[in-house]
Every structure is written in structure tokens, then in C-alpha cells.
Amino acid sequence: MTEFSRRLVRRCWLSAVQNPLQVISFPALQLHVSGTAMRASQEDFENAMNQVKLLKKDPGNEVKLKLYALYKQETARQNYVDLVSSLTSSSKSSSQAKPGADRERQGYENLVVTSEDGITKIMLNRPIKKNAISTQMYHEIMLALKTASKDDSTITVLTGNGDYYCSGNDLTNFTDIPAGGVEEKAKNSALMLRDFVGCFIDFPKPLIAVVNGPAVGIGVTTLGLFDVVYASDKATFHTPFGHLGLSPEGCSSYTFPKIMGPAKAAEMLIFGKKLTAREACAQGLVTEVFPDSIFQKEVWTRLKAYSKLPPNAMRVSKQVIRNTEKEKLHAVNAEECRVLRERWMSDECINAAMNFLSRRAKL
Numbered sequence: 108m109t110e111f112s113r114r115l116v117r118r119c120w121l122s123a124v125q126n127p128l129q130v131i132s133f134p135a136l137q138l139h140v141s142g143t144a145m146r147a148s149q150e151d152f153e154n155a156m157n158q159v160k161l162l163k164k165d166p167g168n169e170v171k172l173k174l175y176a177l178y179k180q181e182t183a184r185q186n187y188v189d190l191v192s193s194l195t196s197s198s199k200s201s202s203q204a205k206p207g208a209d210r211e212r213q214g215y216e217n218l219v220v221t222s223e224d225g226i227t228k229i230m231l232n233r234p235i236k237k238n239a240i241s242t243q244m245y246h247e248i249m250l251a252l253k254t255a256s257k258d259d260s261t262i263t264v265l266t267g268n269g270d271y272y273c274s275g276n277d278l279t280n281f282t283d284i285p286a287g288g289v290e291e292k293a294k295n296s297a298l299m300l301r302d303f304v305g306c307f308i309d310f311p312k313p314l315i316a317v318v319n320g321p322a323v324g325i326g327v328t329t330l331g332l333f334d335v336v337y338a339s340d341k342a343t344f345h346t347p348f349g350h351l352g353l354s355p356e357g358c359s360s361y362t363f364p365k366i367m368g369p370a371k372a373a374e375m376l377i378f379g380k381k382l383t384a385r386e387a388c389a390q391g392l393v394t395e396v397f398p399d400s401i402f403q404k405e406v407w408t409r410l411k412a413y414s415k416l417p418p419n420a421m422r423v424s425k426q427v428i429r430n431t432e433k434e435k436l437h438a439v440n441a442e443e444c445r446v447l448r449e450r451w452m453s454d455e456c457i458n459a460a461m462n463f464l465s466r467r468a469k470l
């Protein structure tokens with residue numbers, strides 16, 4: 108271990124232990140040598156990362172998560188470039204809609220929300236991260252759903268920008284540890300998840316998923332709470348909870364066995380079997396699959412026709428279909444969040460998240 112990397116690792120650890128909040132805002136791994144700010148080179152940084160992996164004494168989950176938070180800050184400049192690039196691609200994507208005919212809702216950082224032809228479209232707009240849902244996005248989606256539930260559109264659509272529908276929970280969400288430590292983080296996350304899933308359970312109008320590409324984790328589990336799910340034949344459906352040391356959410360522990368039978372649900376939710384769009388359709392999770400080349404055209408033509416049906420009849424029909432289940436779904440949601448709160452503090456879960464963040468594991 109070089110003197111440089113020893114100092115770098117020591118500084119990360121000391122900061123993490125002494126002042127967790129300061130560590131989160133620690134400037135991207137700058138060292139001060141003889142009064143001059145010196146940025147650690149990529150090589151120094153990678154050396155330090157390797158040394159951390161070789162340490163004989165485990166520094167504990169909390170310190171490890173903070174080290175990875177610092178690791179993510181080193182990628183901040185890349186994130187800036189990525190964000191600009193996602194802005195460019197979102198303006199390309201929204202150009203599919205007719206300019207002027209579309210009422211775009213402002214104020215969302217990672218969503219594009221539009222209303223046209225009686226349809227409110229909520230598009231996850233973080234294509235560079237495969238539409239992984241950051242903490243801020245959870246709040247933005249909740250706000251968009253609450254707003255859509257009261258607007259004058261007749262149906263609401265959730266879709267993704269870019270090649271993915273959604274890669275699930277952003278695995279860096281757990282590197283942002285508050286002063287109360289991992290326990291407080293797990294408690295807050297469970298509360299947020301409960302509210303988030305609650306918005307889908309209570310959504311009063313027809314809710315349609317337009318699954319434009321692969322869906323992972325919570326991007327899949329919540330599909331059981333949609334009224335209709337259309338998928339491109341490029342979409343896949345993956346709930347790798349076992350691999351991540353996690354357990355099911357989004358009411359999937361109840362909706363999936365109901366939709367596809369307990370054995371098929373267990374293969375997905377316990378063993379993480381990934382389904383193709385056609386398999387998901389055969390098992391009832393997806394309503395209809397379209398060839399990718401005609402997916403957008405076919406789906407939007409159909410949705411525009413549906414949106415012209417009498418809105419009150421659609422609303423009432425949804426209520427008749429779903430209302431008897433609501434109480435049960437809220438109870439399932441609460442129990443899933445309680446179990447997950449424990450899971451998030453487990454070594455199995457923290458190690459899996461760190462393996463992904465250190466680029467040692469992908470699905």
C-alpha cells in the first residue's frame with residue numbers, strides 16, 4: 108500500500124467515523140498537501156479501493172456504505188455529463204409528441220409529465236441510469252400520481268424514456284446515510300416505500316404501464332397494481348430479490364401468486380427467474396406484447412381510443428374491480444415494508460449493494 112493510498116483510506120475512514128454528515132458532502136476526494144489542493148488521480152483512487160477490499164478487519168457496514176458514497180462522488184463529473192446527455196435525449200423523446208398540442212408539466216427533475224388527448228403520461232426520464240428510481244424520483248412519482256388522480260385526463264400511463272422501462276430501486280439510495288445511521292435510513296426508506304406503493308393502490312382512474320424495455324425490481328412488482336400492462340417484445344421482467352438479499356415489495360407477495368399461481372410467483376420472487384415479455388404475458392402479468400418496431404404506434408393508437416370512453420364509467424368500473432382488495436393490499440404493503448426494513452440492515456443486502464456499486468456484480 109503506498110503512503111498516498113494509506114492516507115486516502117485513512118482519511119475516508121476517519122471522516123466517516125467522526126462526522127457522517129460531513130463525509131457525505133466531502134469534496135471529491137481532494138487531499139491537501141503543503142497547503143495546495145491536490146486531486147487524487149484515478150490510479151490512486153483505484154489503488155485505495157483495492158486496499159479497502161483487502162483489509163483484514165471488516166470496518167462494518169456503516170463505514171463501508173460511506174466509503175461507497177465517497178466512491179460515487181468521484182463519479183460526479185461523469186454524472187454531470189450524463190445528466191446533460193439525458194436532457195438532450197429527453198428533448199428528443201418528447202419531440203414524439205406534437206409541439207403545442209402537449210401540455211408539459213414543469214418542476215420534475217427526472218420525470219416528463221404530459222397531458223394530451225385525455226391521457227396523462229408520466230415518463231421516467233433518467234435513461235443514462237436505465238431509469239433507476241432515486242429517492243427524489245420516488246417523491247416525484249408520488250406527486251405526479253396524486254396530481255394525475257385529480258386532473259381532467261381519463262387515463263394515466265407510466266412509461267420509461269430510453270431503452271429501459273425501469274431498472275428498479277437506485278442502489279446508491281442507501282449510500283446516503285443520515286446522522287441516525289443505517290437504522291434511521293431503513294426506517295425512513297420503509298415509510299417512503301409504503302407511501303409510494305400506497306399511491307398505486309389508491310389510484311382512482313385506469314392506470315396503464317407502457318413497458319418499453321426491461322423492467323427490474325420495483326419496476327416489475329408494482330405492475331400487479333396496474334389495470335393494463337402493454338410490453339414491447341424487448342422487455343424483460345426481473346425481480347432479483349434473492350441475489351440482493353431482499354424480499355418482495357409492491358404488493359407482489361400477494362398480487363403475483365394471485366396472477367400467475369404460487370409456483371410461478373415463487374420462481375420469480377424467491378429465485379429471481381427473469382421472464383421474457385411473452386412469458387410474462389402467458390403468466391398474466393402482461394396484457395399484450397407488441398413487436399418493438401410497432402410498439403409505440405400501436406399502443407398509443409389504442410390508448411387514444413380508450414381515453415375517449417366515458418370517464419365516469421371507467422372510474423367506477425375500476426373501483427368495482429379493485430375496491431374489495433384495497434384494504435388487503437394496504438395490509439400486504441405494510442407487512443412487506445416491515446420485512447424489508449429488517450432486510451436493508453442485513454449483511455446479505457448491504458454486501459450485494461456494495462458489490463454492484465464497486466462494479467463486481469451485475470444482474
Ligand SMILES: CCCCCC/C=C/C(=O)SCCNC(=O)CCNC(=O)[C@H](O)C(C)(C)COP(=O)(O)OP(=O)(O)OC[C@H]1O[C@@H](n2cnc3c(N)ncnc32)[C@H](O)[C@@H]1OP(=O)(O)O
Binds near residue numbers: 235280296299348
Ligand atoms: C429506497 C426505498 C425503496 C426500495 C424499494 C425496493 C426496491 C427493490 C428493487 O428495485 S431491487 C432491483 C434493484 N436493481 C438492480 O439490482 C439493477 C442493478 N443494475 C444492473 O444490474 C444493470 O445496471 C442493468 C442490468 C440494469 C443494466 O446493465 P447494462 O445494460 O450493462 O447497463 P449499465 O450497468 O452500464 O447501466 C448504466 C448505468 O446505469 C446505472 N444503473 C443501472 N441500474 C441501476 C440501479 N438500479 N441503481 C443504480 N444505478 C443503476 C449503472 O450503474 C450505470 O451507471 P454508470 O454509467 O456506471 O455510472
